[in-house]
Amino acid sequence: MPTVLVTGANRGLGLEFTRQYLAEGYAVIAVCREPSSAQALQSAARGSKGALTVVAADVTDGASVRRAAADVTDGVDILINCAGVIGGRGQHLGSIDYEDWRQVLNVNLLGPARVCEAFLEHVARSSRRITVTITSGMGSLADNTSGGSIPYRTSKAAVNMLMRSAAIDLKSRGITCVVVNPGWVKTDMGGPNATLSPEESVSAMRRLIERLGPGDSGRFYNHDGREYPW
Secondary structure (H helix, E strand, O other), rough: EEEEEEEOOOOOHHHHHHHHHOOOOOOEEEEEHHHHHHHHHHHHHHHOOOEEEEOOOOOOOHHHHHHHHOOOOOOOOOOEEEHHHHHHOOOOOOOOHHHHHHHHHHHHHHHHHHHHHHHHHHHHOOOOOOEEEEEEHHHHHOOOOOOOHHHHHHHHHHHHHHHHHHHHOOHHHOOEEEEEEOOOOHHHHHHHOOOOOOOHHHHHHHEEEEEOOOOOOOEEEEEEOOEEOO
């Protein structure tokens, strides 16, 4: 039974990844800050073919992430960095909230770095050795034609570079690292006017993940499998 680790697993895309992988019979390690209040996660496990383990960790706290990694003994075939925040909206040059920017970077950039480092050996000893970080089209330099949203855009552009470097650093260990744009999804972050449901976005991303291999490492993909401009 392959093992998938998902951060931010108690809501949004992370919760949907957890639901779908459990339904397919995977062992899912669901990482969230407060397992005791993650009732949706427990509901996702009922009647599924898979096995759910809920692990407490705050991706902004390195010690917390390392403790979580120490509690996990299995290899991790697929690691999905899904925890993320959008921060305050409408921040253009001249109206930046710097404390908010620090928090967005801490979650969206440093969080995936902490998780990848802490679980590196778990991924390395698995069969698939896949690391996926959920990014955004708003982190694409080529696709930025509207400006604004500076904290969120910069955090996603930075995590793209992080994972591009990780792909090079980890090539010798056979670990595949990619970033994926999930599309505009109807979550708390995406809002009700988004064009994709969580089910549609995650189903498409799972199809992409299923075919990933070493030749894909270091690439930026759209949820539908097309490469996305950096």
